[in-house]
Amino acid sequence: MGTTFLPVASLVTGVGGRDGWMSVLPGFAVGIPYSLMILSLSEQYPRKNLLQISEAVFGKWIGKSLGFYYTLIVVYLGGLLLGQIGDIYQASTMPVTPLWVFFLGGIFLVLFLIKSGIEVFARFSEVVFPLIVIALLLNVGLSVPRIEQGELLPILSEGFKPIFLGATKVIPFVMTYMLFLAGIIAFLPTGKQELSQLKTGVWRIIFLVGILDTFVVLIQLLIFGPAETIRIVYGLLVLGKLVEVSRTVAGVESLFLGVWLSAAVIKIGSLFYAVIWGLESVFGLKGVNWRHAIAVVFLGIAFRFVRGPSLIIEIGLVDEYLIMPFVSLWIPILWGVSRWKRGAGI
Template sequence: MRIERISNKQGVFTIILFVVGVSSIFTTGIEAGNDLWLSVICSVIFAIPAVAIYARINYLYPGKDLFDILEICFGKILGKIVGLLYVWFAFHLSSLVVRDFGEFYVTVAAPETPMIVPMLFVTLLNIWIIKEGIETIGKFVEIYVPFIIGLIIITVLLLIPQMEIDNLKPLLYNGIKPVLKGAFTDFSFPFGEIVIFTMIFSSIKKKGLSHFKIYFSGLFISGFIILISSTTDLLVLGADRVSEVYFPSYDAVRRLNVGNFIQRMEIVVSVVFLIGGFVKLSVCSLAACKGLTKVFGFKDYRFIVTPVALVKLNLAYLISDSIMDFISWSTHVWKYYAFPFQVVLPVIIVIVAEVKSRKSNLKKT
């Protein structure tokens, strides 16, 4: 079977869209109030060691996925169990993204449409792109990233007249604690989710140090975009409003009005979310399918894509009863739920992998 490869640039772009996509509609870390921007910066700093660990895992075993590495490090049985946990994580995350699609579409655009309709369509497209493989995803992002970044920059520039610098004052009014809390939330969503890429980045073309480069340029560029977009939300809406609406960016862009001529640009937010969210969904589903294949020892992952996607659709539909439940779960529970997958397990894996690879190197020489 042909080995599928994506270039370094495509790898970076995938990370950018993965991180920016869903975060373009949800502004996380609002616990920090008007110091939101500080907590975004803090969360990127928190993410540096975590992402370094992810890159190191990929770097130690070039050409291998997380699931292979788990089996090498922990042996067959324990490796498979941990592998299944990660499959669940990727699968669950992907169904949350599907749910995001449904909630966003139904809340802002078509309140009378059943939520299953947008979710079904995005799932069908998702099945298609995963069957086409990671190369297609790579090309997809290569086309869309410049377009998305351009859109975000133009929108932010046009929003400048609506911004009020007073919304950022006073600095650190409630002390540093809420900022750290917000930074933790921001870390778990979206930056910590980069862990998913350890499951698919065996497909990067070049070997060696480029893994670090890819992970870090992805992290910094997407961190910068998120810093800009959440600060824009804050400047335009103020901390109170940001914490009370479901989709702050959407609300902020509604205010956009240049000379009564350029206005009602909300669709921009939808487009960014649609494309970015789709990339996130595809990456997560791809990771889940690849993981299942590896854990159960199949050769190709493609035959499993459709059933997994349909189960995912059902899970997304049943995962919560209402948007209130959904949002409160994602803001209050997700960060603790995701922490073992994003930090604890990778740390253990990297330590074991480090020891094992040293040993095997010693044997060779």
Template sequence: MKIGARQFTILVILVTIGDSLLVLPAIPAFEAKQDAWIAAIVGLIIGLVVIYLICTVGKLYPQLTLIQYSEKILGKWPGKMVGFLFLCYLFVSISTHTREIDDFFTTEILPNTPMMAISFLFIGIVVMAAILGLEVIARSAELFFPIFLTLFFVLIVCLTPQIELQNLQPIFEGGMKPILRGSFATTAFPFMEDVVFLMIFPNIIQAEKIKKRFIIGAMLGGIVLILFITVSILVLGPYDVANSIYPGYALSKKINIGNFIQRIEIILAVMWLLTTYIKVAFYFYIMNLGLVQIMEIKNGKNLPFALPLGLIVIVFSLLVSPHIAYIIHVISAYWPFLDGVYSVLLPLLLLFVYWLRKIFKKQDKWSS
């Protein structure tokens, strides 16, 4: 299945935003306090460097996926092992995102609904999207994108009366160290996780536009997150943002225009659900595609493992964490390192081995 450059850009924007709207503002605010917005800007700059690295690796073999050229560069079995570990990373990520949705809905919106029911409903449509294929996921992103932009604009406009500029002061109170610590999260979650797009480079029609579109999509997604983190600090203050489980949801509760337009936090919930769904559906499709490629199944276009993998994700999502506070602790303390392994170390390893192979081939030609 092929997708156009425009669809690719929109997909990058929504996947970059992903689940970050709900919980991300708390992590840089905890580290950098009122300078969290600066940490987000630093994260965007570093994140674009990571995207450039990802594009550089993708250009080595533009007609192959990450798993296919890992075998070509590292050798068959080492490449398969790297591919399998990459799929495990996607599996854990999908399960964690599903658990986030379970926890959010059972604590904030549907408190009397069992987690299992929410998991079944969510993973059911994710499995359906994966089976229908990349083109359907990209078209869904194209359909949801204007809805997301409209809701985001409405949210920001409605929060404007609640803005207090003194919440950003004093600037650089703690120096650059806390800002750099906060930027680690704002680099990892939005941008490092975009390494998964290396699996669809062969499916993009206008291959010459991939790099430009990838950088534009990541930049636009990053700008949305910078604006959202900044508004969170301006409205709630750094202390409330840093100590809230769902700072994005708490932010939307502050909307109050003339004591008439208020309690419309469902806007944030819908925005978050749209971007998280696109991200999880895309990840799930890639995980199934990667498994088919590792096992070298010739007729694997219908993704025969989609349904059983969906059931396994449902079970694992209930076991991955005892509660949302544990997930937030793991996400803030350890997850960025996991993202770094697959988005920075793995591309650097592939580039290094590719470079070595090229040098040895030249030496063999000269010696012969």
């Protein structure tokens, strides 16, 4: 789920118009076959991540090249997302606080989480996920009085094309998740029962996140209308600003950002792990010093990029042109070749 719920409305409405909200769930559903392929590879090559499996299936040099590219894109995206923490906080609630404060706060949490180990990382996600869901539902629920039903109509006036176009904007998010799954499979249990539970879990989570994000897009469309939804990059935060409960609490945007921070930490943390696995698999580099080096690189990327729409555009470009084509080809080809090799007895 990560941080998708902030920009998703603007992205899908940008290409899908008022019918963009219907593309979220199909977009997320694309993740199901990819997840199943990864789990199937994990069954075939227990305790190995996809980079190691690539080396085993394609040979050393192709495997290492894929690993190198994998490491580059995850390190770049991780740094950009760290930059997004500063960007969002500065743009919304704390405009005069220097950016480096947010970067340092974010990377501190990520490093602490990484130092605590993969088990704690999983537990952190387990605790934070319900908080995110509750915060989203509250934000959406408290905005209901501002709904204007007419904004949604007419439905499917341009056929199914907007849904297809919208889905192309959601798929990169799913592919980023696949990058993490590609590495973490080495830590997952490979027993028949556990794999079956994992497969069920993948179905459930993709549908849950898909439905939640659909609500998020829908509520923004119903309140802002398509034009404003496209214009406001972080529409959910603007919704938070509008909330007022019985003249007691107003503008819960800053509270909502607190919850969003945890999601951002999980996403950056997962990319951090991906970099660690990449460095280990490709160059054999591991240890605390290398983790600190990765943190410095993340900070460097976060500082390097200009703020505002350019950062969002940059993240979009990485998602769409670097991650999506790579993952959408790499995993099916790897899965296909490994199946063929097994069938052929090679």
